[in-house]
Amino acid sequence: VHDITILxxxxxxxxxxxxxxxxxxxxxxxxxFVITPKGKSYRRELTTExxxxNYDINRARAAIENINQRIKTYAILGSIYRGTINDFDKIT
Known part of the structure; x- marks a missing residue:
């Protein structure tokens, strides 16, 4: 499932x-309310600005994407908690 679908x-x-x-x-x-990188049009290349x-946006976004990938990799975060209620506070 793509991130935009989830959002x-x-x-x-x-x-x-x-x-x-x-x-x-x-x-x-x-x-x-979403900030995205600027794309080039078929008529012009991107300016230096x-x-x-885009560099600044992509740099900030990379940290977020790394976290998203870790959440997806460790699918246990999306599953039902299997521990006891007394131990729940140890993982949150």
Whole structure:
């Protein structure tokens, strides 16, 4: 499942306002409150400013993507907790 599908189905964007900025990849272009890298058009190349902007966005996004990948890799985080209730506070 793609990240944008999860975001849309979660309803999270319905609770976001102008003070919140979400950094995402090009798949999220057009979503409200989402900052995405600038793409080149068929008529022009990216400017130096656009490339610098994209570098900053992608650098911040890389940290987020690494966390997302770890969550997906360790699927146990998406499963039912199998421990005792007394031990739950040790993992949160």
């Amino acid at each position: 849309r189905e979660s309803g999270l964007l319905e609770h976001v306002n102008d003070s919140v900025q979400i950094i995402a990849d090009k798949a999220y272009v057009g979503e409200e 656009d490339k610098s902007y």
